[in-house]
Amino acid sequence: MSKTKRFILQEEQLPRQWYNIVADMKVKPIPMLHPGTKQPIKEEDLHPIFSKEASRLELNQTDRFIDIPEEVREKYKYYRSTPLVRAYGLEKALDTPAHIYFKNESVSPVGSHKLNTAIPQAYYCKKEGITNVTTETGAGQWGTALSYACSLYGLELAVYMVKISYEQKPYRRSIMQSYGATVIASPSMSTRAGRDIITRNPNYQGSLGTAISEAIELATQTTNCKYSLGSVLNHVFLHQTVIGLEAEKQMEMAGEYPDMVIACFGGGSNFAGIAFPFMKNSLRDDSLKTRFIAAEPASCPKMSKGIFQYDFGDETGYTPLIPMYTLGHTFAPANIHAGGLRYHGAGAIVSELLRQGRMEAADIKQLEAFDAALLFAKVEGIIPAPESSHAIAATVREALKCKEEGVKKTILFNLSGHGLIDMSSYDRYLAGDLENYSLSEEELQKNFDKLEKII
Numbered sequence: 001m002s003k004t005k006r007f008i009l010q011e012e013q014l015p016r017q018w019y020n021i022v023a024d025m026k027v028k029p030i031p032m033l034h035p036g037t038k039q040p041i042k043e044e045d046l047h048p049i050f051s052k053e054a055s056r057l058e059l060n061q062t063d064r065f066i067d068i069p070e071e072v073r074e075k076y077k078y079y080r081s082t083p084l085v086r087a088y089g090l091e092k093a094l095d096t097p098a099h100i101y102f103k104n105e106s107v108s109p110v111g112s113h114k115l116n117t118a119i120p121q122a123y124y125c126k127k128e129g130i131t132n133v134t135t136e137t138g139a140g141q142w143g144t145a146l147s148y149a150c151s152l153y154g155l156e157l158a159v160y161m162v163k164i165s166y167e168q169k170p171y172r173r174s175i176m177q178s179y180g181a182t183v184i185a186s187p188s189m190s191t192r193a194g195r196d197i198i199t200r201n202p203n204y205q206g207s208l209g210t211a212i213s214e215a216i217e218l219a220t221q222t223t224n225c226k227y228s229l230g231s232v233l234n235h236v237f238l239h240q241t242v243i244g245l246e247a248e249k250q251m252e253m254a255g256e257y258p259d260m261v262i263a264c265f266g267g268g269s270n271f272a273g274i275a276f277p278f279m280k281n282s283l284r285d286d287s288l289k290t291r292f293i294a295a296e297p298a299s300c301p302k303m304s305k306g307i308f309q310y311d312f313g314d315e316t317g318y319t320p321l322i323p324m325y326t327l328g329h330t331f332a333p334a335n336i337h338a339g340g341l342r343y344h345g346a347g348a349i350v351s352e353l354l355r356q357g358r359m360e361a362a363d364i365k366q367l368e369a370f371d372a373a374l375l376f377a378k379v380e381g382i383i384p385a386p387e388s389s390h391a392i393a394a395t396v397r398e399a400l401k402c403k404e405e406g407v408k409k410t411i412l413f414n415l416s417g418h419g420l421i422d423m424s425s426y427d428r429y430l431a432g433d434l435e436n437y438s439l440s441e442e443e444l445q446k447n448f449d450k451l452e453k454i455i
Contacts, residue, residue: 013081013249016073017065019241021276021348022234024283028061029352030455033310033321038454041320048220049227053124057235063195066238071119075152079108079115080242081230084250085181086173089379098402099256100395102415103247103274106382110175112417113270114145114230117239122149132156132225135220136186136211138266139165139339139387140172141417142230160214163206165339168215171421181426186211193217193316203366208267208343209329213316220318231267232313232322232347237292240273243414249278251412258290258412260398264390265294265303265361266341268350279358292359294350295394297341298368299334299437302327303354303361305444310454311345323455324351328447334437337425338386362397364390365436370429372396373419386425 003154022028031040038181046055057066068076084260105113125133133155134155137143143159150157159181166173166185173183186206187194193213196405199206204210212229217368219227231237244261251257261278262269275292282288293302313319326345333342346354352357373389375396376382391413429435 011077013246014073014076015068015242015245018238019068019245019277019280020060020063020066020238021280022061023064024280025352027352027356029348030323032323032348033454035312035317035319035321038321039187049216051121051124051128051130051226053128054121054235057238058233069120069123070124075119076081076242081246082107084254085248086254087380090376093375093379094396094399094403094405096399097406097408097412098399099408100399101251101254101258101410101412103194103243103412104415105243106415109143110141110148111420112141112145112385113240113273113414114142115149115245116242116273117230117236117269118142118145118149120239121153122146122153122155125226125228126153130155130224130226131139132158132222132224133228134158134160134215135216135228136160136162136208136232137230138162138208138342139422140169140176140386140425141182141340141385143176143181144172144179146228146230147176148182148445150181151179157181158215158218159183160188160211162186162208162211162339162342164335168337168424169339174420186214188214188244190214191217197315204332205335207331207333208390209313209315211316212314214435215316216318231269231343232345234347234349237272237276237347237349240269240339243270243273244275245273247412254437256410257389259409260291260293260411261270262295262391262394262413263340263399264295264387264416265346266343266387267345268347270414272347272350274412275359279353282358293394294361295337295361295364295390296361297390298363298365299336299337299439300327300344301361301363301391301439302344302346304363304440306345306450308351308455309451310354311451313345320455323348325354326417326451327444328450331447336392336437337422337428337434338366338369341390362394364393366434367436369393370434382415383419383426384415385419386422388416391416
């Protein structure tokens with residue numbers, strides 16, 4: 001195939017619209033609430049924090065497909081469409097009758113799927129005349145993506161990086177700084193939220209909830225500044241559906257349709273991206289029995305062991321109250337190396353879909369994830385991010401079940417990013433220094449008891 005034909009094919013697979021699953025849900029997610037009035041959030045309530053366009057998209061429940069701005073689509077062409085790959089090596093290693101496919105989001109310039117929403121969010125800010133942006137990041141994939149996107153549009157960015165990841169993943173920090181971002185370890189002394197947390201617990205290694213609090217506080221106190229989020233919220237899920245919309249076309253070209261769609265799960269962005277376009281078919285045709293599996297850490301199991309309740313998206317309580325499966329916004333997760341999955345809650349849409357039985361959760365222990373990661377690296381040649389390794393581990397489980405039962409299933413998983421900047425995690429794993437973490441019922445209940453019971 002000539003280079004010209006290859007790029008024409010790439011552009012044909014690249015969607016012109018995002019898919020909004022809420023429009024197809026017969027039972028919609030219950031609304032987010034204003035943290036002060038406890039009334040349903042209105043679009044203008046979000047304007048102090050988010051860009052106006054992000055706020056508008058967040059509350060859109062009627063338009064099934066939403067046009068991708070042409071300037072955003074032009075930026076997508078830098079790296080999209082991403083490959084759909086048949087994992088022949090993994091199939092052979094597992095001796096499974098299953099057909100395994102993965103969508104390779106690691107080929108983006110920043111090495112993960114996060115750029116799919118970073119570009120439009122930076123574009124909205126630039127278009128509205130905003131000059132400064134703040135955000136949080138766990139392992140650093142989101143901070144890296146937004147740093148690059150802000151550099152494309154000439155925006156200043158401040159990133160609050162969870163302290164344990166700031167220390168574990170110095171090269172992530174360096175990449176963000178190379179793109180021009182300012183990176184602060186969270187909790188920090190630069191915000192009231194950070195200072196309060198450090199005062200209570202001087203040795204606290206941070207959480208995504210803490211970093212979100214700090215980023216929102218800085219955004220609301222800085223002139224011409226907005227906050228940007230990389231997961232959890234509806235407009236983020238919307239942007240990520242380019243993954244699944246491409247995969248739909250590519251699976252059709254392969255002559256197969258997935259019996260299972262699997263992705264790792266932190267707040268829900270890459271799961272939504274790969275799953276929602278296939279779930280739209282299941283919502284409209286009950287004869288389709290595709291399973292949708294969210295693979296989360298056993299040490300942060302909000303989908304499998306959390307409770308459904310209104311909760312804040314951050315530790316301090318700056319965000320709207322979100323109807324979510326949550327471990328409690330004060331939950332302090334274990335210091336696992338999959339830093340992007342150490343979030344206490346799930347987005348409103350995925351939480352409602354779980355309530356309706358449209359998806360399921362699988363909790364993966366840290367060592368199982370790294371076992372699967374090294375197997376995948378050896379047979380497919382790609383070293384996956386620790387986060388993506390959870391999806392690979394869940395895929396291995398399901399493929400081995402197919403072997404035990406003697407049935408052929410088609411499995412599609414999202415490889416949300418590569419792990420080439422996470423080699424310190426692999427060093428510790430290979431040295432035998434990593435361990436599994438588990439939560440007792442007492443630990444879980446302690447956090448649940450702190451929640452205001454609104455539902």
